[in-house]
Amino acid sequence: MEREFGGKVAVVTGGAKGIGAASARRLAAAGATVVVLDQDQAGAKVAGEIVQAGGQSRFISVDLRSESAVADVFDGIARDMGGLDLLHCNAGIQRYGKVTETSFALWNEVFSANVSSTFLTCHYAIGQMARKKAGAVVITASVQAFAAQAGVVAYAASKGALVALTRALAVDHASDGIRINAIAPGSVDTPMLRWSAEVVAPGADEDEVIQEWGRSHPMGRVARPEEVAEVVAFLLSARASFITGSVYRVDGGLLSQLPVRLPS
Ligand SMILES: NC(=O)c1ccc[n+]([C@@H]2O[C@H](COP(=O)([O-])OP(=O)(O)OC[C@H]3O[C@@H](n4cnc5c(N)ncnc54)[C@H](O)[C@@H]3O)[C@@H](O)[C@H]2O)c1
Numbered sequence: 001m002e003r004e005f006g007g008k009v010a011v012v013t014g015g016a017k018g019i020g021a022a023s024a025r026r027l028a029a030a031g032a033t034v035v036v037l038d039q040d041q042a043g044a045k046v047a048g049e050i051v052q053a054g055g056q057s058r059f060i061s062v063d064l065r066s067e068s069a070v071a072d073v074f075d076g077i078a079r080d081m082g083g084l085d086l087l088h089c090n091a092g093i094q095r096y097g098k099v100t101e102t103s104f105a106l107w108n109e110v111f112s113a114n115v116s117s118t119f120l121t122c123h124y125a126i127g128q129m130a131r132k133k134a135g136a137v138v139i140t141a142s143v144q145a146f147a148a149q150a151g152v153v154a155y156a157a158s159k160g161a162l163v164a165l166t167r168a169l170a171v172d173h174a175s176d177g178i179r180i181n182a183i184a185p186g187s188v189d190t191p192m193l194r195w196s197a198e199v200v201a202p203g204a205d206e207d208e209v210i211q212e213w214g215r216s217h218p219m220g221r222v223a224r225p226e227e228v229a230e231v232v233a234f235l236l237s238a239r240a241s242f243i244t245g246s247v248y249r250v251d252g253g254l255l256s257q258l259p260v261r262l263p264s
Pocket of ligand 1: 013014015016017018019020037038039040062063064065090091092093094113117140141142143184185186187188189190191192193
């Protein structure tokens with residue numbers, strides 16, 4: 001039987017770890033040739049494991065904040081692979097602070113890793129898709145685009161920017177046959193979440209901090225990266241053929257809940 005993404009070239013940014021690694025594995029398992037882009041060399045291990053499992057993948061080491069580096073990567077993809085069909089823009093970083101605690105340098109660090117990297121990736125990738133008159137893109141935003149926890153000014157603003165970017169891209173490129181959607185995950189058990197647990201509760205048991213965050217989601221737990229990757233695969237597939245400009249919450253009910261408790 002022909003696999004869903006057979007013959008497609010998929011690019012996953014931030015594919016070395018967490019949600020991106022799960023997405024790379026999920027797309028490869030459905031037949032895509034997956035290009036893992038990351039500045040972390042762990043991306044080579046993800047690509048290697050995909051190949052070992054019988055899939056097709058390659059890792060390219062790149063800092064996605066560098067325009068010349070991103071341009072070179074997509075020139076290479078056009079030259080060697082005939083361009084790309086699917087894109088998961090997922091690389092990002094988390095930083096903490098209220099506005100008074102957020103230096104302009106930190107603000108710029110977050111915006112360049114989360115927003116400028118996505119802009120640059122889309123700038124070079126969507127041109128290639130537009131020439132093919134086909135393509136699909138998913139951008140990883142966050143629930144923090146819609147509701148902020150305390151002390152995440154730069155991160156929340158960056159994720160809001162990605163939702164607005166998603167809508168603008170979707171409107172501009174629908175006529176090119178390209179669909180662009182975003183996902184808004186709640187807490188997902190990844191190296192980033194474990195780093196956050198260490199930052200907000202230094203010295204505490206990491207698993208307990210994550211279980212506590214899980215309890216704030218109506219489903220009572222955080223997500224596994226594979227649960228997020230499943231939604232990415234759906235949005236990139238022909239099964240989502242009339243969906244563009246949307247934001248899919250993958251949050252275990254987190255944003256549906258008002259923090260009002262009745263006396264029991
Ligand atoms: N984990 C969560 O709870 C959660 C929730 C909502 C949204 N998100 C978002 O999901 C995405 C993936 O998060 P994750 O939890 O898997 O994080 P992660 O830290 O585990 O993985 C992120 C990857 O992005 C890469 N990356 C970051 N900046 C880069 C750059 N400039 N160039 C190249 N690679 C870069 C990192 O090296 C890393 O491999 C992020 O955009 C994050 O904001 C995560």
